[in-house]
Amino acid sequence: MKKQTQLPNTLTTPSFIQKLQWIADPVKYMENAAQQYPDIFTARVVGFGDTIVFVNHPQGIQEIFANDRKKFATVGEINKIMQPFLGDYSLLMLDGDHHKSQRQLLMPPFHGERIRAYGELINNLTKKVFSKLQKDLPFSARNVMQEISLLVILQAIFGLYEGERCQKLQHLLSLFLDAFRSPIISSIFFFSFLQKDLGAWSPWGNFLRQREQINELLYAEIAERREHPEKDRIDILSLLMSARDETGKPITDQQLRDELITLILAGYETTASAMAWGLYWIHHLPETREKLLQELDSLGDSPDSMSIFRLPYLTAVCNETLRICPVVMFSFPKIVQENVKILGYQLESGTAVVSSIYLTHHRKDLYPQPKQFKPERFLERQFSPYEFLPFGGGVRRCLGEALALFEMKLVLATILSRYQLALVDNQPERLQRRGFTLAPARGVKMMITGQRTDRESLMTMATTSAL
Template sequence: MRTVPTIETPMFLQAAQWLFDPLNYLTANFKRYGDIFKTHGMLLGDNSPVVVISDPSAIQYLLTHDSGKELSAPGDAYELMVPIVGRQNTPLASGNEHRRRRKLLMPPFHAERVKAYAQSIQQITQEALAQSLADKFVDVRKLMGKITMRMILQTVFGMHSGECYENLERLYTHRLDMISTPWSSIFFYLPWIQNDFGSWSLGHSFHKLTKEIDQILFTNIQERRTHPNPDRSDILSLLLCAKDEDGHGLTDQDLRDELMALMMGGYETTATSLTWAIYWIYSLPDVKEKLLTELNTVATQTDPTKFMSLPYLNAVCNEAMRLYPPLILTLPRRVEKPLELCGYQLEPGTLIMGSIYLIHHREELYPQPHKFSPERFLERQFSNYEFLPFGGGVRRCIGAALAHAEMRIALGTILTQFDLSLINDRPIVPARRGIGLAPSTSVQINIKNMQQIPAMCN
């Protein structure tokens, strides 16, 4: 049986390519080695070799056999995320503990409950754009980050205003933004940079912000435990009441780490996908025209859930996530017993990651894969192993339904109630942002005017 081809480039060069030019790194090695290759490029923040696959049938096997017998989905393999989200949460748990935690977290993210957030999403979008009307140049990534962060604060924490709300929004946004450039992203991959070398160091600033955020979170958790309110429906309130089959709930540290993971996932990826969607909508007049025609068929002022069922709007959102998925790779799986994949023998202990980016750019699945074409999602139904912006299997993003709703309602609200124009006159390409992708430069818009909208609710 053949062994998986290994990238021959020296390890330090692989690491540099992965950190500063991840898409070309993946594409070049795919062209050279095909659907499966082994890298030492620090994909997991250490020197562990990782097998990368991009064949849909192999991805299907990877994501449907990860219950622990043939393949497992080990949280401990994703150690690079510990400084960002803590250790006691669903993404970094494994086996039975992962299943227990995921079961506790699932109810607040069921589709019917997500619909209840529709009015909040629309009001947050309206308010954020109205506050930017006086600005000549508006950074779309920051604006979308404001929308997604406020959505998290309201739906996850039940916060709508006040000093705590404003401090948490400011501190957490600043904490992520400081490690979001290609250079500062090495914070994830080189652990020694995370150390506190003094007030001048990135590690010092990061840990200082983390302590301030923790103080707010633990204080909020304690207050909610002391004064429970059965009428509250935010995710934190539901998690405080959640019990597993043995009657055990989540500790304060569990809640803190789960909240940090939800904030990381809900803020970063959704804001980036919204930014790309707006960039393409306002770069391509035909796309904008088709969207406006479709949006004119629904009454949206009183029922924003109608945005969620519009086919072309849905296609635009999907195409934005296909072309430049916010996450480049699936979470890792570990081989538990010898198996054959793509014609190669894999031994126990081997770590495997699926390349979401490479799958989304396969010519036979997506003709002209580098072209933004929402119509492809109207012409064909793609499987969960051909289109997977939220990952898959037991590690699929728990907030995927909420992210889908946010994108559709936010974009529908923007297009029907505001008049935007794109300022950038040069094409924008993706670049590394943390562990994912984002536009390489600021996407700038001007908000010319807006329609009359309802008064904002506190």
């Protein structure tokens, strides 16, 4: 790794202090750094080896994405932090031609036509979860969104609707992913010396045992599907099992396991947090809610899922939510493979670099009054993929982007059309580390104050409209 003097705008705070600040409050850490160096700076934070260069300017981000496979790789120390979760064969752990071929293999199940078939499923699961909530009793919007997100994963990705294995997976996955619940607990994934199996009572030991139980269930499901294949299934696991690479070989069991865990990790936490933030901003700003309801009502009594997905103001609300509260802080880290110049600075081979999603989304020159929630930004202009990048970019742009946006829009539309909700108090929410992501610190406390309509829900979709 390069000496600090060879890297751009190196922060002078002692390395250990930077690491503690990064774990405890990454948003404050990044904002303080950007006050000194708005476009690019070099940090010493845990999880990236020794040092890493943060790029916060669209031009620099474009230079990174444009040279994605030519001059950068995603290898070494950066991958180690995620390996205990993802395994060795996850798409996020691969590089070069291996990454390219595996991504091509995984893309078809996430095509727009495939995802459209999940519209009715998402709508029904949202209604099912909300039907269990009682009027005037506070609930955590984030917890409720997690339940919806997990059910969508179990049914759309795994094709599991009921039965003992489904119930066990739902329970274990909730516990497994709850390892991210606070910055302190998350620290075991950033410091290897804390990763000691001291028995089931220890954090790392508990994590390993939960992972093994989940693996057993996943491998049992895969084995059963291989023994009794059903050609008419449309869940993503079935589609992946039927996929073949350029040599005609199917995906191995371990590859399937690792990709399924990747989809869970990438889709469960992130989508739940994004939907909770959406509910927060919509109800924090009454005028936003009213505009959104008018747009939803304009579709009539039985809108199809794609009509909802294409609504311009709903799209703007979701985009602004992902801008002001990006769930992912930065795009996937890169390692410079050959000397490259970014924003006038020469970065030599071996240098680690990330595109900062959070800081780019909060640039005043791109988004005037960046701390204010203004969906109209996305109606007034088109932002480039280097200015607005909630799902990353380049060859590692999130594979599940279409499904995540589809789910977010349909869930929010279903809830708003059926229920009158209110925030429990006026205390503002703030971003807090939750593992590798950012989530609402207080969970968005809300309550149902009434039904929006006594008629059948405006969001009841015709079965054929989702096909």
